[in-house]
Amino acid sequence: xxxxxxxxxxxxxxxxxxxxxxxxxxxxxxxxxxxxxxxxxxxxxxxxxxxxxxxxxxxxxxxxxxxxxxxxxxxxxxxxxxxxxxxxxxxxxxxxxxxxxxxxxxxxxxxxxxxxxxxxxxxxxxxxxxxxxxxxxxxxxxxxxxxxxxxxxxxxxxxxxxxxxxxxxxxxxxxxxxxxxxxxxxxxxxxxxxxxxxxxxxxxxxxxxxxxxxxxxxxxxxxxxxxxxxxxxxxxxxxxxxxxxxxxxx
Numbered sequence: 001x002x003x004x005x006x007x008x009x010x011x012x013x014x015x016x017x018x019x020x021x022x023x024x025x026x027x028x029x030x031x032x033x034x035x036x037x038x039x040x041x042x043x044x045x046x047x048x049x050x051x052x053x054x055x056x057x058x059x060x061x062x063x064x065x066x067x068x069x070x071x072x073x074x075x076x077x078x079x080x081x082x083x084x085x086x087x088x089x090x091x092x093x094x095x096x097x098x099x100x101x102x103x104x105x106x107x108x109x110x111x112x113x114x115x116x117x118x119x120x121x122x123x124x125x126x127x128x129x130x131x132x133x134x135x136x137x138x139x140x141x142x143x144x145x146x147x148x149x150x151x152x153x154x155x156x157x158x159x160x161x162x163x164x165x166x167x168x169x170x171x172x173x174x175x176x177x178x179x180x181x182x183x184x185x186x187x188x189x190x191x192x193x194x195x196x197x198x199x200x201x202x203x204x205x206x207x208x209x210x211x212x213x214x215x216x217x218x219x220x221x222x223x224x225x226x227x228x229x230x231x232x233x234x235x236x237x238x239x240x241x242x243x244x245x246x247x248x249x250x
Contacts, residue, residue: 026128026130028130028133028191030156034158037157038216038217039217043157045154045159045162045180045187046153046159046162047153047181047185049163049166049176050165050169050175050177050178052180052184053177054177054235055141055148057141057238058141058238059140059148059236060140060143060198061138061139061150061195061201061238061239062138062139062140062195063195063196064195068093069094070093070094070096070120071093071094071095071096072095072096072098073085073086073096073131074098074128074129074131074164075099075105076100076126077129082129083114086114087114090115090117090118090119091118093118094119094120095120096122097120097122098121098122098124098126098131098164098167099121099122099124100123101123102123106121122168122171124160124164126161127158127160128156128158130161130191131164133189133190133191134158134164134189134190135164135165136151136168137149137150137151137190137237139177139238148169148175148177149165149168149169149177150176150177150178150179150236151177151178151180152179152180152187153180153186153222155187155189155210156189177236179236183228184235184236185222186222186224186232187211187222188210188211192204192206192207195237195239199238199240200239201241202243202244203245204244204245204247205244205245205247206247207244208226208244209247211224211229212224212225226244230242
């Protein structure tokens with residue numbers, strides 16, 4: 001089996017900072033400044049990126065427990081925890097670190113006594129640490145054959161995070177398929193996604209709410225029926241059973 005690129009950093013663990021109009025702390029959800037941005041302007045989500053035609057089928061989306069070629073992290077905020085993740089993950093696979101200054105990251109790791117034997121870096125813009133939510137999703141053609149990434153429209157007004165999968169794909173020289181242009185536009189977040197590697201995916205009904213054209217803010221949401229959403233996930237990611245559950249209250 002080809003080894004696999006994963007876009008994991010554990011959703012729910014970290015906060016970080018970004019500059020909107022002022023420096024604010026970005027939670028995993030929307031900050032007050034971001035909600036104000038969405039409520040009072042027509043924020044334009046990035047759409048012109050990647051391959052906007054689906055991969056040649058059949059395709060299979062990897063499960064999140066499968067063998068990895070690489071773990072990708074964004075190095076900003078809560079560095080002591082991220083350093084521990086890098087330290088232990090590099091024993092099993094490449095750790096690709098998205099950062100502002102790779103020399104600063106190297107110095108941090110060396111000072112902490114962490115070896116750099118399996119760590120690589122890309123210096124790219126970013127907005128937050130929540131890479132599980134905005135990273136790409138590994139697919140295979142012919143079960144374990146040709147590899148690629150699929151990405152969606154990130155449901156946050158964080159344009160640098162939104163295009164991060166293109167940087168990962170370019171680094172590993174694999175294609176990035178982008179469901180960002182109609183009629184295949186999908187808004188979603190990796191925190192609302194789980195897949196078993198055999199064609200079944202799980203999500204809350206947020207996937208329906210954010211793709212029915214009537215989202216909570218004054219911007220253009222994708223407009224799809226549930227059947228159309230299911231068809232897009234089948235065509236682009238090989239999902240033939242998409243289980244949707246009630247949105248949790250907390």
